[in-house]
Amino acid sequence: MSSSLLKLDQVEAYIQKFHILQGVSFEVEKGGVTVLLGRNGAGKTTTLRTIMGLNQVGKGTITFNGENIGDLQTHQIANKGIGYVPEDQGVFGDLTVGENMRVAMKKEDEETTRRMEWVLELFPDLKKFWKKPGGALSGGQKQMLAIARAYVNENELLLIDEPSKGLAPIIVDKVTESIEQMKENTTILLVEQNFMMASKIGNQFFIIDDGKTVHKGQMEELKQDKVLMKKYLGIA
Amino acid sequence: MDLIISLTVNGLATGMLIFLLAAGLTLIFGLMSVLNFAHGGLFIWGAYTGVWSFQMTGSFIVGIIVAIITGLLLGLVTERLIIRPVYGNHIQQILITLGFMLVLQEFIKVVFGPDQKAVFPPEILQGSFLVGDIVLIKYRLFIIAVGLLIFIVSSFILKRTRVGLIVRAGVMNKEMVQSLGINIKLVFMLVFMVGAGLAALSGIMHAVYSGVIYAEMGLEFSILAFIVVVIGGMGSFSGSLFAAILVGLAQAFMAYYVPALSLAVNMLLMTVVLIFRPQGLFGKE
Amino acid sequence: MNIRRMEKSTWIFIIISLLLFIVPFIVTGRSMQFTIIQIFIFAIFAMSYDILLGFTGIISFGHVMFFGIGAYSTAVIMDRMDATVMSFFVAILIAVFIAVIVSFIVGVLTLRLKSHFYAMLTLALAGLFLVAAEKWRSLTGGNDGFTFRLPEILRDSHNLYMLCLVSLLLFFFGLRRFTKSPFGRVLMAIRENEARTESLGYKVLHYKVIASVVAGVVASIAGVLYALSLRFVNTGVFATDLTIDVLLMTIIGGVGTLVGPILGAGLVEFAHHWLSGLSDVHWIFDRWIILYGTVYILVVIFFPLGIVGTIQSKLTNRPVKGLQDNRKAVGK
Ligand SMILES: Nc1ncnc2c1ncn2[C@@H]1O[C@H](COP(=O)(O)OP(=O)(O)O)[C@@H](O)[C@H]1O
Ligand SMILES: [Mg+2]
Numbered sequence: 010m011s012s013s014l015l016k017l018d019q020v021e022a023y024i025q026k027f028h029i030l031q032g033v034s035f036e037v038e039k040g041g042v043t044v045l046l047g048r049n050g051a052g053k054t055t056t057l058r059t060i061m062g063l064n065q066v067g068k069g070t071i072t073f074n075g076e077n078i079g080d081l082q083t084h085q086i087a088n089k090g091i092g093y094v095p096e097d098q099g100v101f102g103d104l105t106v107g108e109n110m111r112v113a114m115k116k117e118d119e120e121t122t123r124r125m126e127w128v129l130e131l132f133p134d135l136k137k138f139w140k141k142p143g144g145a146l147s148g149g150q151k152q153m154l155a156i157a158r159a160y161v162n163e164n165e166l167l168l169i170d171e172p173s174k175g176l177a178p179i180i181v182d183k184v185t186e187s188i189e190q191m192k193e194n195t196t197i198l199l200v201e202q203n204f205m206m207a208s209k210i211g212n213q214f215f216i217i218d219d220g221k222t223v224h225k226g227q228m229e230e231l232k233q234d235k236v237l238m239k240k241y242l243g244i245a
Numbered sequence: 246m247d248l249i250i251s252l253t254v255n256g257l258a259t260g261m262l263i264f265l266l267a268a269g270l271t272l273i274f275g276l277m278s279v280l281n282f283a284h285g286g287l288f289i290w291g292a293y294t295g296v297w298s299f300q301m302t303g304s305f306i307v308g309i310i311v312a313i314i315t316g317l318l319l320g321l322v323t324e325r326l327i328i329r330p331v332y333g334n335h336i337q338q339i340l341i342t343l344g345f346m347l348v349l350q351e352f353i354k355v356v357f358g359p360d361q362k363a364v365f366p367p368e369i370l371q372g373s374f375l376v377g378d379i380v381l382i383k384y385r386l387f388i389i390a391v392g393l394l395i396f397i398v399s400s401f402i403l404k405r406t407r408v409g410l411i412v413r414a415g416v417m418n419k420e421m422v423q424s425l426g427i428n429i430k431l432v433f434m435l436v437f438m439v440g441a442g443l444a445a446l447s448g449i450m451h452a453v454y455s456g457v458i459y460a461e462m463g464l465e466f467s468i469l470a471f472i473v474v475v476i477g478g479m480g481s482f483s484g485s486l487f488a489a490i491l492v493g494l495a496q497a498f499m500a501y502y503v504p505a506l507s508l509a510v511n512m513l514l515m516t517v518v519l520i521f522r523p524q525g526l527f528g529k530e
Numbered sequence: 531m532n533i534r535r536m537e538k539s540t541w542i543f544i545i546i547s548l549l550l551f552i553v554p555f556i557v558t559g560r561s562m563q564f565t566i567i568q569i570f571i572f573a574i575f576a577m578s579y580d581i582l583l584g585f586t587g588i589i590s591f592g593h594v595m596f597f598g599i600g601a602y603s604t605a606v607i608m609d610r611m612d613a614t615v616m617s618f619f620v621a622i623l624i625a626v627f628i629a630v631i632v633s634f635i636v637g638v639l640t641l642r643l644k645s646h647f648y649a650m651l652t653l654a655l656a657g658l659f660l661v662a663a664e665k666w667r668s669l670t671g672g673n674d675g676f677t678f679r680l681p682e683i684l685r686d687s688h689n690l691y692m693l694c695l696v697s698l699l700l701f702f703f704g705l706r707r708f709t710k711s712p713f714g715r716v717l718m719a720i721r722e723n724e725a726r727t728e729s730l731g732y733k734v735l736h737y738k739v740i741a742s743v744v745a746g747v748v749a750s751i752a753g754v755l756y757a758l759s760l761r762f763v764n765t766g767v768f769a770t771d772l773t774i775d776v777l778l779m780t781i782i783g784g785v786g787t788l789v790g791p792i793l794g795a796g797l798v799e800f801a802h803h804w805l806s807g808l809s810d811v812h813w814i815f816d817r818w819i820i821l822y823g824t825v826y827i828l829v830v831i832f833f834p835l836g837i838v839g840t841i842q843s844k845l846t847n848r849p850v851k852g853l854q855d856n857r858k859a860v861g862k
Contacts, residue, residue, distance in 0.1 A: 063420055087426035099421035101414040111407055112414045113425050158425065280646040282591075282653070330831050336853045339589050339649045340777065341830045347774050348823035355817055464770060468657045471650045479646070512658055515651075519639060 014039045014166055014196050015060070020069035020079075022059045029055045031220040032069070037166070042188070042197045044211035044228065046242055052220040053200040054096050057168045060198075061093050062086045073166070088115075092159030096170040096200075098151045102144030106135055106154055109143050113158035121161060128157045131187050149180035156187065166196045173203040185209055204242070208232055216241045247379050252497045258385035260493025261392025262454060265447030266470040267477070267485040268395065269440035275480030276416050276436050278335075279328055282342035284444050285467030286349025287323070289460060291316050291445025292452040293357050296364050299449070305367035309449055316445025319349075320438035328437065346464065353460040361459035364452050388450055395443070396486055403482065412436060416480070472511045476518045478528025488526060543789075547699050554691045561803075563687055564759070569799045570694035571755045574701050576779040576791030578748035583777075584786030585709055586741045587721035589645055591773055592652030595659045596633065596746040598768040600625040600753020605678050605763035606669060613679040618758075625750045633746030637739035653770070660768035675764025684758060694755055698792070701748055706788055708744065717741055721786075771819060778826045784836030785853060793837060798822070 013036040022030040030052050037043045045053045058064045060071055062083040071079045078086050087093065101109050114121055129136045132153040138146060143154060152172050159167050169188070173181045185206050188197060192210065201207040207214070211228040218241050231237065270284050291312040299308025327345050331337035365371075366384045373382045403409035415422045415429055423429050451466065452458045473492055477484030492511055499507040506513075518526065557563060575597055582588040603625035604618070611617040640651050663670045670676075683689055708714055716737050719727040728734045757763045766772070775798060783794025805818045829836070834853040835843060 061424055063424070082428075083420070083423035084426050084428045087424055093424040095421065095424070099418050099424070101417045101421070103417060104410060104414060108410050109414075112410045112422070112427075114407075115426055162426070274646075280650065282649070327827065334853070335645055336587070336589060337830055337834065339645065340781070340853065341827050343591060343649075343653075343770075344774060344777070344823045344826040344830065347770065347819055348827070351817050351819045351823065355820070465657065465661075468654045471654050475647060475650065509658070512654070515654075516639065519643070519651075523643060 013037060014074060015198065016070075016072045017056075017060070018070045018072075020056075020059060020071060021067040022055060022064045023067050024055065024064060028067075029064075029220055030059060030067075033059075033217060033220070033222050034069075035215040035222050035225065037196060037198050038213070039196055040192075041212035042192050042199055042210050044207045044214040045198065045200045045217060046202075046207065046214055047217035048241065048243055049202075051217045053217055054170055055220075056217065057093070057095075057170050057198070057200060060086070060168060061091065090163070090165040092162065092164035092167045094152075094155045094159045094167065094169040094172065096174065098155040100143040100146065100151045100154055103142060105140050105142055106146070107139045109154055109158060110135075110161060113161055115162050120163060124161050124163070128160050131190060132157055149176050149183070152176065152180075152184055153187070156184070156191075160191060160195070164195065166198060167191065168198050168200075170200045171202060172199075173201060173206050181206060204238075248501075250379050251381075252501055253494065254381060254385050254389070256494035256497030257490060258388045258454065258493070259496055260490035261388050262447055262451050263466075263469050263473050263492060264392050264486050264489035265395060265450060266444055266467060267473040267489055268399065268482065269443035269447075270467075270470055271474050271477070271480055271482060271485045272399075272443070273437055273440040274474070275482075276412055277328075277433050279332075279338055279437075280342070281323075281328070281437075281440070282339065282467075283323055283327065283345040283349060284440075284470065285463035285465075286346045287316050287319050287441045287444035287463075288448040288451075288466060289350060289353055289458075289463030290319055291448030292458050292462065293353055293448075295445070295449030296362065296452050296458060297357070299364075299367070305370070305453075309446065312445045312449035313442045316442040316448075317438045319445070320441025321434065323441065324434050324437040346467075350460050350463055359460070361457050364456055364458060366453050370453075384454060388454060391446075391450065395446075396482075400482065408432075469511065472515045475515055475525060478525025481525065481527040484525055484527025543702070547695075550695055551692075554688055560687070563691060565799055565803045567687075567691055567694050567759050568802075569796050570691075570698045571752050571759060572776070572779060572799055573698055573792040573795035574755070575749055575752035576776050576783070576795045577701060577705055577788055578745040578752065579776050579780045580785060580788055580791045581705065581709070581717075581741055581745040581748070583780060584784075584788075584790075585714065585721060586717045586738060587645075587724075588641070588738060588742065589649045590652040590742070590745075591649050591770075592636075592654075592656035592659075593745070593749055593776065594768055594770070594772045595652075595656045596629045596749035597753040597756065597772065598659055598663070599628050599632065600750035600755075601757040601763050601767040602663070602670060602753075603628060603750070604754045604757040605676065608680060609676065609678040613681050615681050615683060618681070618684060622751070622754055625754050626747050629746045629750035630743055633743045634739065637742040638735075641738045641742065642735055653773075656768060656770070656773070660765055663765045663768055670765065671763075673765050675762060675766075677762045680758065680761055685761075690759060694759070697751065697755060701751070702788065702792070705748070709788065713737070713740075718786075774819070774823065774826065778822055778829070780836075781826070781834070781853070782829050782836055784838030784840070784842070787836070787838040787842065790836050790838035 015037040018034050020030055020033045021028070033052070033056050045056065047053050055064060059066060062081055066079040070077055073089055073091065078089060101112065104112065110125065114125070134150050135153055135157060138150065143151065146154065156169065156172065172184050172188070176184065181203065188199070189210050191197065199207070199211065208228055214226060214228050214231055215222050216224040224237065224241065266284070266288055270281065273279055273281050294315040295308040295312030298311035299305050323345065327341055328338065331341055370384045370387050373380045403413060411422060411427055411432060415432060419429055469492065473485055473488045476491065477488030492514065495510045495514060496507055499510045553566065554563060557566065579593055582590050582593065604621040607617055607621035607624060611620065636652070636655060640648055643651070664672050716727065716732055720734055720737060724734055753767060756767065779794035779798045780791045782797060783792065784790030802818070809816045830853065833840070
């Protein structure tokens with residue numbers, strides 16, 4: 010597995026005048042789930058936003074499929090085949106579930122329809138509340154909608170930011186299961202604080218601390234490494 | 246009774262004219278949170294170019310089309326040159342668009358001369374229908390029809406088409422729309438152009454309605470549109486329609502029954518709304 | 531005030547002021563003197579605008595209404611009463627009185643709104659004043675306006691010059707103290723960050739209303755002097771063109787500096803003087819608003835600190851807030 014889909018090399022980024030990312034480097038290989046770990050405020054969300062072009066890249070390079078995407082605009086980056094599920098889900102509250110999906114669908118061809126059907130089967134709730142405004146959904150349903158929106162187009166890579174945040178355990182299981190199914194045919198970069206979830210679906214991991222990548226490895230190893238977990242993640 | 250119906254028709258016609266102007270304003274504000282003080286300048290350019298081409302060709306349809314095209318093009322120029330350099334800075338935006346308003350107004354005088362011009366409706370819209378004892382002036386009915394048409398078409402586009410959904414989604418969460426692969430800047434530009442086109446359309450419609458055009462008309466009339474937008478709630482399309490009709494009717498009836506107050510009635514309405522519901526009748530907190 | 535404690539800049543201002551007192555003895559050309567008087571008047575008007583825009587961060591497009599109130603109060607009083615100095619004082623009192631009432635009511639009603647609304651509403655209000663002045667012909671003489679008589683002492687252009695100069699100096703030093711006072715600091719805090727100032731326990735609305743009353747009163751005095759200098763008034767004193775003039779003066783000179791607006795008034799009025807001379811050469815110079823508007827737009831985009839602001843930021847080497855927006859940015 011040497012073909013890397015996404016590669017960040019010493020990426021730095023500012024929010025206003027604050028130097029938030031101070032050297033983030035990692036590679037996401039094709040297939041599987043790469044997990045970004047790190048405590049609150051470490052810079053995980055900022056990393057995803059910087060990949061999406063929502064924050065400007067100050068220094069360093071971001072390559073996707075061998076192409077430098079660091080200078081592209083957000084919509085161009087998305088159209089290269091990256092789907093984004095933000096931390097706050099970004100559901101359009103006044104639009105119905107159906108309309109939310111419609112905004113997301115770039116094409117109305119067979120493939121998109123097929124993916125749509127597949128994802129609705131995965132999340133039957135969405136079908137059930139098709140005409141309900143996005144703002145009226147429960148937290149779990151919003152999360153499902155956001156994931157469905159990112160999945161419905163033929164994206165090669167999905168960036169998913171803390172999908173388990175604020176969800177009841179039983180819903181977390183549901184979301185975990187759905188991501189596991191998606192990883193069959195899509196590469197996923199997952200930010201996750203819920204270690205149970207991360208360790209269940211993750212293949213490799215990177216740890217970000219204070220805006221820098223400080224560690225990487227296979228998920229299997231991390232589970233054994235209590236010292237590392239305590240040091241960077243605060244989990245004993 | 247006849248009088249009431251005829252005043253109502255007058256009021257509706259005025260209201261629809263104001264709505265057309267306010268619609269563009271509210272659309273642009275709602276999506277881009279840009280309050281375009283140059284809107285009245287686009288209105289006046291629509292009026293002059295529309296009237297000019299109407300008088301040159303004798304065809305009102307051509308006049309309307311030319312007005313709208315002028316509006317679209319000026320909208321493009323305005324967005325590129327005036328709005329885009331100061332996106333995100335409200336103070337600069339507000340200051341700059343007012344300046345551009347006056348420039349547009351003065352350029353009218355350069356191109357078309359400083360004097361006011363008389364305008365007559367096309368033959369087919371002159372005169373009136375007689376229904377029983379009630380006189381219905383054709384052009385006013387025409388204005389009401391156009392206003393309703395624009396309202397219905399825009400509501401349909403906003404509510405039912407993907408473009409409309411994108412526009413509405415853009416209002417709620419611009420970054421998310423971009424993250425879904427949509428070029429929001431382009432969408433903004435198009436929205437701005439459409440808003441300007443609406444302003445220009447209301448310009449030519451108003452020119453024929455009032456029978457006379459002059460350069461300062463843009464600013465004067467856009468003040469009415471501002472009032473309507475405030476009463477209806479900034480960014481609310483239905484609110485603008487409602488408030489425009491309210492203002493139109495209030496004006497028509499006041500002008501007849503209490504002429505001395507007709508001038509102040511709009512300000513009065515607006516003041517009352519601002520005191521009791523600062524976000525406007527249809528506005529969200 | 532302790533002389534030794536006075537700032538260097540104060541000394542410079544005093545020297546310039548003294549020089550200005552000599553000017554009418556050197557510049558005796560009538561039209562030039564008139565232009566300089568206009569500069570003083572508009573400098574007062576522009577400084578009052580600076581209190582709003584530069585110091586408090588309020589954008590009003592209706593400030594011209596106070597100018598008009600001052601001008602019409604003077605004209606109407608001088609027209610209806612005897613042409614005495616006493617009447618003139620009555621006119622000033624009435625102007626100030628109306629300005630206080632109007633600015634207070636408008637401020638209380640609308641200053642809690644967002645900047646867009648406020649700008650829009652003040653524009654609408656000024657429009658209302660303009661239309662009212664046009665319709666209420668028995669009082670205002672409508673668009674044609676009317677001339678009025680003045681007492682001998684105020685007709686003399688030398689005296690007029692001195693009166694306007696003294697007013698300018700009084701307002702300049704007065705407003706300078708005002709902006710440097712604790713009250714002025716709060717205004718600037720509001721400009722920088724309204725929400726934070728509110729959360730520090732200041733009643734932002736109170737401060738804004740008082741700022742706009744002060745600005746309104748000063749503008750009305752400028753209007754009084756304007757009517758005095760022309761011995762004539764018409765609805766033009768409520769026109770939006772004047773608003774753009776005063777915006778241009780304030781911004782080109784440098785917002786939030788007080789000196790800037792004076793300099794701006796000088797530049798704009800001289801340009802005015804010079805351009806109207808050119809209108810015989812080509813009719814395009816009659817349309818000087820195009821030029822002003824264009825310059826104004828360019829200044830707002832590329833030169834938002836203005837002349838004095840730019841110099842200050844160069845000298846002190848620290849960023850000066852020009853037309854920056856303290857509210858949440860919307861666009862990218
Ligand atoms: N808009 C902002 N302004 C200033 N600092 C911010 C902003 N957004 C995030 N930060 C800071 O950036 C750092 C990283 O934040 P984030 O990427 O959200 O962390 P994580 O997702 O790992 O919890 C934090 O210290 C946070 O305080
Ligand atoms: Mg985060």
